[in-house]
Amino acid sequence: MFDSHYPITHQHHQVNQENPSITTYYRYFECGLGNRYMILVDKYPEGFFVIQFCLRKYRKEPDRYLKTANADFANVKVISTCFYVLRMFLNEYPNASFAFQGIYDTKEEQKEICRNHIKSQRFRIYEYMVVSRISENIFNHSVYDKENAYLLINKRDKREDVVQIMEERFISLLR
Numbered sequence: 001m002f003d004s005h006y007p008i009t010h011q012h013h014q015v016n017q018e019n020p021s022i023t024t025y026y027r028y029f030e031c032g033l034g035n036r037y038m039i040l041v042d043k044y045p046e047g048f049f050v051i052q053f054c055l056r057k058y059r060k061e062p063d064r065y066l067k068t069a070n071a072d073f074a075n076v077k078v079i080s081t082c083f084y085v086l087r088m089f090l091n092e093y094p095n096a097s098f099a100f101q102g103i104y105d106t107k108e109e110q111k112e113i114c115r116n117h118i119k120s121q122r123f124r125i126y127e128y129m130v131v132s133r134i135s136e137n138i139f140n141h142s143v144y145d146k147e148n149a150y151l152l153i154n155k156r157d158k159r160e161d162v163v164q165i166m167e168e169r170f171i172s173l174l175r
Helices: 072-092 106-110 121-133 162-174
Strands: 008-015 023-030 036-043 048-055 097-101 139-144 149-154
Touching: 008 072, 023 072, 036 072, 048 072, 048 162, 072 097, 072 121, 097 162, 121 139, 121 149, 139 162, 149 162
Parallel strands: 048 097
Antiparallel strands: 008 023, 023 036, 036 048, 097 149, 139 149
């Protein structure tokens, strides 16, 4: 299910400063050429997690999720490292569901190959990797094209309103 990944070199967690009901977990790794990444995993009290990642050097910038390392060879392994972290949380929280977003970069409009005003290039890559690597035996997959968001709804979570909860707490913020 998961390709090779970069080893996690450091980790910690803290209460989210913007929303104290959320705990943010930080995982750090290096992928060569001096590129250090951080994966942020927000744990919502409703039992789901939102996974994001960025280059550590841009962590304080508002557009940190749009900045890239310009090292295409590492991209798949970086995303695989996020999947590895997802699996770590799933082992600890077996009923957990997950969400992520592939932010739309307005620079994509300048590239002929990337022109898709609904799904960002990032999101299309994430979506392809999720569909090909995360089993539908464990998760129901829900795609929100307009928001460039993806929900992995854990089939072990028997709450009938889990999708609605995730939409209200995560997707609604993207609209």
